[in-house]
Amino acid sequence: MGIPELIEQLAAPEMEARQAAGAALVAAGAAAVGPVLAVLCNEASPVYWGDPANVLRRIGDPAFDPVLDVILSTGTEEVRRRARWTFGGIEVSDLTRYAEVLAHPDSSIRDTAAFVLQNAGSAALPMAPALVPLLTDADEDVCQRAVWAFAGIGPGVIPLLRRVRRSTAPQRRQALTALAEVGGWDALDAADQRLVERLIAVKLRDEKPASMHLCGGxxxxxxKDQGAVLEAFGLSDAMTVTMRLGESAWNSDHHGGTLGHEHGRCSRTYVSPVLDGWTLVFGDPPGSAHSASAETESGRRQYIRRRCAELSGVFGAAHWYGESCGDGWTAWCLAEHGRIIRCYDVFEPEDQVGNGHAAEDGYRLPHEDGGFPEGWIDGIDVSDTAALQERYEQVKRDFAIPDVCHAADIAGRLSVDPSELDERTSVLGHGVLALTACGRRYGTPRGALHI
Structure with missing residues (x-):
């Protein structure tokens, strides 16, 4: 079967036929590149574009320059998008082919080449010096990609980045960020650790409370006894930090800045300064994190209730709050003098403790529908967010439907709502990042943090 017939077979309804055609085209090598690339660029072709893209990737070296030429062509943006995706996975015999285009005038090619080296891991270590200029690239996305590429290549780049830090290269500042992304605090040499500590000290002098992004517990x-809080949570090696740095660590750990670190989410905890008389503790303690890896979330909920009761026996009261920025999850647990008085989780409303709380008065719980009448959105284009919100507010007023409460609302009534911190919030002392038992044993996660 010739190349034209094989390409035609890429549109066959049977997966086996398409796979066989793809394998045969890959075996044809350089001779198939032009015809397959033409199909990739033909937006009217019945062939799904991903099939020729994968064929070109597997053909490897002979496809490299032709696909690169398409990215630089005057074709449609859709065609260039397909070519960029293809270019990011060509199975080259030597990664230096990608390293050689890191200085290409087209920023999308620089970004894609750095992405390939990022995914290559330690195999790309010999090419790491070619990534250094990208740390000060004119395109901010390429700068960020270079940092991620260094992290993807791994600890082997630390000596290179430390040399950049000690040089007069224009990338000195960005190299510090890359070092933190590669290996966290431990990747910095003693001079840079002292530099960061001095910067923190300077920023602490006039730091003002600011709204926190809430996602986690x-x-x-x-x-006001920070030492007692550290002891109660089994924390040690406390490092004084700005509130911004503490928030950054919490969010980084929770949102995936812990790649390659099995205990990243439970290795450190941010303990806030005293805020309006309350000390807040952000993080996922080992007991909670390890419970959450059980078959269900019941282990986590039981752990939180047990800890709240224990902590309230020490401090008189203890609250735990949980919010998600992605899926609508919210929860709270309140304890006084060793006893749980209220627990609620929107995902497990049947597992509540207590029959409501005064802080919930005037609200409806998130799992309650609130009595919206049937057909209340009739005639509204649900894709029109503004119109939908306007109708929602109008129906709430007409039927006296209360607002939904979330953990931050309850916190604002009972303690401190971290999302509402501002210059009116009274602050005593400074916050700290401290190690849990997991942090002492396994170290802390990598990742550059905001100071």
Whole structure:
């Protein structure tokens, strides 16, 4: 079967036929590149574009320059998008082919080449020096990609980045970010660690409270005794940090800045300064994190309830709050003098403790529909967010339907709402990042943090 017939077979309804055609085209090598590339660029072709793209990737070296030429062509943006995706996975015999285009005038090619080296891991270590200029690239996305590429290549780049830090290269500043992304605090040499500590000290002098992005769980304790809080959570090696840095660590750990670190989410904890008389503890303690890896979330909920009861026996009261920025999850647990008085989780409303709380008065719980009448959105284009919100607010007013409460609302009434911190919030002392038992044993996660 010739190349034209094989390409035609890429549109066959049977997967086996398409796979066989793809394998035969790959075996044809350089001779198939032009015809397959033409199909990739033909937006009217019945062949799904992903099939010729994968054939070109597997053909490897002979496809490299022709696909690169398409990215630089005057074709449609859709064609260039297909070519960029193809270019990012060509199975070259030597990674230096990608390293050689890191200085290409087209920023999308620089970005894609760096992405390939990022995914190549330690195999790309010999090419790492070619990534250094990208740390100060004119395109901010390429700068960020270079940092991620260094992290993807791994600890082997640390000596290179430390040399950049000690040089007069224009990339000195960005190299510090890359070092933190590669190996966290431990990747910095002693001079850079002292530099970061001095920067933190300077910023602490006039730092003002600011709204925090809430995603994860935190405890609130009515105490000014930071030492007692550290002891109660089994924390050590406390490092004084700005509130911004503490928030950054919490969010980084929770949102995936812990790649390659099995205990990244439970290795460190941010303990806030005293805020309006309350100390807040952000993080996922080992007991909670390890419970969450059980078959269900019941282990986590039981752990949180047990800890709240224990902490309230020490501090008189203890609250735990949980919010998600992605899926609508919200929860809270309140304890006083060693006893749980209220627990609620929107995903497990049947597992509540207590029959409501005064802080919930005037609200409806997130799992309750609130009594919206049938057909209340009739005539509204649900894709029109503004119109839908306007109708929602109008129906709430007409039928006296209360607002939904979330953990941050309850925290604002009972302790401190971290999302509402501002210059009116009273602050005593400074926050710290401290190690949990997992942090002492396994170290902390990599990742550059905001100071």
């Amino acid at each position: 935190w405890y609130a304790l009515p105490t």
